[in-house]
Amino acid sequence: MKLLIIGLDGATLDIIEPLVKAGKLPTFASFMKEGAWGKLKSTVLPVSPPAWTSFMTGKNPGKHGVFGFFTNLPRQYKTRLVTASDVKAKPFWEFFKPDQRIGLVEVPMTYPPKPINGVMISGMIVPSHLKIFTYPSSLHTELIRELGDYPIDRWLQEYIQKADPIEGLKALYYYTSFRQKAALYLIEKKGPFDFFMVVFRGTDFVQHYAFKFLDKDYTSKHPEEEDKFGEVIYQFYERMDVYIAELIQKVGKDCTVIIMSDHGGGPLKKYFYINRWLIKEGYLKLKKEAKKxxxxxxxxxxxxxxxxxxxxxxxxxxxxxxxxxxxxxxxYPPEELVDWENTKAYANLVWTDGVIRINLKGREPYGCVNEKEYELFKDEIKEKLLSLVDPETGKPFIEAVYKREEIYHGPYVKDAPDLLIITKDIEYAFKIDLIEDKFLETPTNPSPATHRMDGIFFIKGPTVCEGRELNNLNITDIAPTALYLMGCEVPKDMDGRIIKEAIKEEYIKQHPIVFSKKEDQKEITAATTFSEEEIAEIEKELKSLGYMG
Ligand SMILES: [Zn+2]
Known part of the structure; x- marks a missing residue:
């Protein structure tokens, strides 16, 4: 095998570095000593769908069209869940040479599965175990024969929701062990592969649930919970360290190995009810006597x-x-509570990412903001948001507000929300409720926790420099780097760069980088639709992770 990528959703150096120092993650430590590593900047917004899509396409969201968990329906105030069919650019493995064999396990945004030269198990979001989510489709039943089960991770969420942390934790290890067993089984029985990738979502799950136990603001009030659960995130990383070592042993020393995450994670401090703030500023109007x-x-x-x-x-x-x-x-559906004809701006009404849409004339059904005032109006909101102060800390809590054109480029920028907001260290999460006045709230139970901008990147292998810390890495850099390491041409329209400083100079001299001229033109397929039941189930999961409501 030439290249193995291990994805750990939401993994952060904030956890890894102290554990390595304490001698608890020997595999990560070996990457730091014998390989290269650094922080990996996520997408704006740092949530799984755009981040994983930018990872696999090497492109910014403006070129692949995925900006969050949901996408706006054209000419409506409604949204729908995104799927792999919304991805309008090719993943890097589609640029491999025809004879290079591929194995993929649970890479997010790969449902529904596609025929590839190899095998795959689709990753987030798989709506149901009754749907086809493997290629070939019989692989699912084969895994049941070989492993006894293959649970899709949406079920895991149900346990975590039941507010029994012990059951949730047991489920987490159960599910994670199946990812590992499936990966080891495929490598052994379905190979040889040239490229293999497995993604574990457990790091993100455990962090969303348990970051509060590492936050003094919470634990000072709940010391007994800290005693019992203060170690769960560390324990999970230690387990992942063992799994990574097993995978590396399976693929052998000649294989280059990358460990990466799509974003980081950290504690949640407060909720910001963005729509209530827009109402207070007079930008969003509710119908008279709007009741929930x-x-x-x-x-x-x-x-x-x-x-x-x-x-x-x-x-x-x-x-x-x-x-x-x-x-x-x-x-009432929230969009029915809004007086659209008199509303100039609104945050998405269903999902909780920090976005604002302008009620633009000609684009929105009851648009009332003219093209002419559009730019100035965005500046006005931006300025107001940036000057907002949390009365409790006396400090601003909005770190950045971006106009979509400032951070994205490409043919799909037009589908992005107009403004994208990052709160201070992402410690403030968004809530979208309309009714009531309070727009900042300290939760008594700050779970689910939130994400952070910086993910992780570790690389080790025969052509990789030893003991090198890397800077300025972006999640879009992995796709071109992977193609180069696979001996393939790199499409010119990828936004990321090849992380050359991680690779030995002699190797680059002997293997010059070749860019391909051919543009990546993916035919746009109809979006996969989920059944209403499936959507309800998936939304339940997203809610418990803090992405909705
Ligand atoms: Zn993620």
Whole structure:
């Protein structure tokens, strides 16, 4: 094998460095000593879909079209979940030579799976175990035969949601062990591969859940929780260190190995209710007497009522479809609460990333901001946000506000939100609720925790420099670097650079870099649609990770 990439979602040097110093991560330590390593800058925004897509395409989101977990539906105030079908650029492995064999395990944004010269198990978001998520599709049942199970990680979230941290932790190790077993099995039985990649999402899961136990603000009030759970993140990294060592042993010493993450992670300090702030500033208007929910009498099928009470087995089949008028709480979709004709700007109403859309005339259904005022209006919001101060600390808490053109370039910039916001050290997370006035809130339970801009990059192998710390690395740099290491041409339109300073000079002299002229033109396929049930399930997961609501 030429190249093995191990992805650890959300992994951060803030955890790794102190553990290495304490002698607890011997594999990471060997990368620092015998290889090259550094921080890896994520995308704006630093969330998995754009970050992983930029990783695999080597391009900024303006060229691949993925900006968050959701994408806006054209000419509507609604959004839908993104899938691999929204990715409008090719992953780097599609530029390999035709005879180079590939194995992929759970690389995010690869569902639905595609035929490749090799095998793959699709990664986040796989909607259901009943769907085809492996290539070939029979690989799923083969894994069940060989390993006894192959759980998709959406189920893991259900355990974590149940607020039983012990069950959540057990599930985390169970699921993670299957990623590892599947990777080892594929390398051994389906090889030889030229390129192999496996992604573990457990680092992100455990951090979202447990970063509060490393935060003095929380633990000073909950010392008994700190005693019990203060080690869980460290323990998980130690387990990953062992898994990485096993994978390296499996592929042999001649293989170059990269360990990377799509963004970092860290504790959450506060919520910023961005839509409430927009209301306070007069940019967002609610309809008169807008209420979140109302009690209404509606005809409901009996089956649904019984299901909610877990009594569905007692309902005779003949009555299942019978509808009765029953009182029920109706939650209004947030877009129905907004007085759109008088709203100039709004943050996304469903998902929680720091974005603002301008209600632009001609683009939005009830747009009221003219093309002429558009630029000045964005400047105005930007300035106001940057001057916001947290009364408790007396300090500004918005670190940066970007106009989309300032950070993205390419044909899909037009699909991005108009303004993108990064809070101070990303310690402030966004909430999108409309009703009520308070726009800053300290959560009593700051879980799920948030992300950080800096992910990780470690590389080791026969052509890699030893003991070198790397600077100015961007997540888009991995794709061109991987292609170069695979002996392939690098497409000119990738935004990232080959990380030459990590590679031995003699090797570069003997293997000159070749850029290919051919442009990456991927035909745009229709977006994969999930069923309503699947969407509800996926949204539950995203909620528990703090991405929604
Ligand atoms: Zn991620």
């Amino acid at each position: 929910r109302q009690i209404k009498v509606r005809k409901r099928p009996l089956e649904r009522v019984f299901k909610r009470l877990h009594l569905e087995h007692f309902l005779p089949a003949s009555l299942k479809r019978v509808k009765l008028p029953l009182p029920c709480v109706v939650e």
